[in-house]
Amino acid sequence: MKVQSILYFNLKALYHRGRVLAYIVLFFLINTSCIKQLNLYEGDKDEDNGNSDVKEKAVVCETDFFYPFDKEVKSIETTLTIRTRTPLPEDISRLKTEIPPLKYNKSWLFMLTQNDCKQVAFCCTWAAINGYPLSNLYFYDLAHIQADDFPPDSYYLNKTLGCTDGAGNEVRFSFTTTLSPEWEYMNETTKVGKGYTENYHRFFMKSGLFWGNVKEMLNYGVGIAFHDLKVDDPYNEEEVLTHLDIAHSIIVDKLGRDCKMLARPDGNDTYIKAGTRYPSVLTMTTESGGSTLYPYQDTELYKIPVQRSFYAPSPTVSDPRNDPERIKEAILNELSKPEKERMAINVGVHGTDGEWADFFVWLNDEYGKDGQDNMWMPSQEEYYEYTYYRTHGTVETRRTDDYTLELTVTLPEGMSCYYPAITVNLLNLRTDDILSIDTDENISGFSYADCKEKDCVMLNIDCRKYLAEHAENFVKRHEKHPNVKTYRADALYFVNLLKQSEKKDELLNRIR
Structure with missing residues (x-):
């Protein structure tokens, strides 16, 4: 040596x-x-497994099901029928409607973009949010979950992390991961071997995410973004444009859906210029020179780079690490302001670890479902779509008789939209006034409750075309592995996103 x-x-x-x-x-x-x-990236190349009777094998990292994003509904017109206990006013103009700045009437926005197609986006960030194992020393892939093959130091948070929809239903945190579609490592296989203890090379860090990991994260609502491209000259705008097109074609081939977000890499504005010209890029984020996002103020997002921050340990010293304590300070600073003056907390990060898992727990316990429940944490592409529908969508009210009010909600077609869901506030009405609410077949998920700060009823409307089928796939996964607690929790979570129906009751009975 x-x-x-x-x-x-x-x-x-x-x-x-x-x-x-x-x-x-x-x-x-x-x-x-x-x-x-x-060698943390390749692992042990030997085929000899020592004296162990358990063998490792290389498998393709792939999901057992995947949401059909390519078949998602494009434009929506749907009607809700509200029946009241007392007569409606002859003039229903006082029953105004609005789409609030943030979904579920939350008072502040938190977003996170994870750079460099990191494996920890799956086995730390996604895992912490969704209740899957964490490790302080090792890394794992979807194939390891499927084989019940986890690192020896695995531990659980014993909870999932998120907010609620204001009506008692969980809404898990989400985030954005960047992809590296032009790099071959996304196609590599995973070694699995439950019970194999000769070494733990299969849990060494990989070069980045595999496509199967990305698909599973997309199943849970995680967003994706362009980042680094395999260019010879990263400052040649035409070359960046060419490789955006190459990367986009690979993404569509692998995932069956577009990528509409770009996260600027290496402080290089050539990517921003190219993104402005490339049709599929609709929203961007950058660490400098971007537009600061104030959710309660009208902000144009189309092709506009949104400012994000990397919270280094010292604000005056460049450092590749992030300090969650500085993010907490930024949050407390914004929450000291009136809602309309609050800036979004938009965070950029590379690697995440146990300290970050603790930070996500803090968000959940202080401002999420186990705390004040006043924050919304979507991916940037979901937030982009919500603001698109808020800007271009319409809600019309019509009194059909003394006790019946119809709301017609129109969500126009948007490019590469995968989250056709909004919140509508119906002012000067309370849930005590409502006898029933019926929805048509275009609405797959629905809940309602009194608004916290206003005299109104909040209506949460989800029009995803395959939401029920997606929930049933999670139920099938649970049925196949009834003793896996995370699978049961996932099944309940996705079924509870559905509107009340015979199908929902059937799925709940299958879980119980």
């Missing part, structure tokens, strides 16, 4: 003395067992 170290630290000098000698030394180093064990 001492000889190897001497050779390693003199490799650079040897290189300048002669390439042939340098390559020989490099070959020697790579093929020594000591260096091989330190």
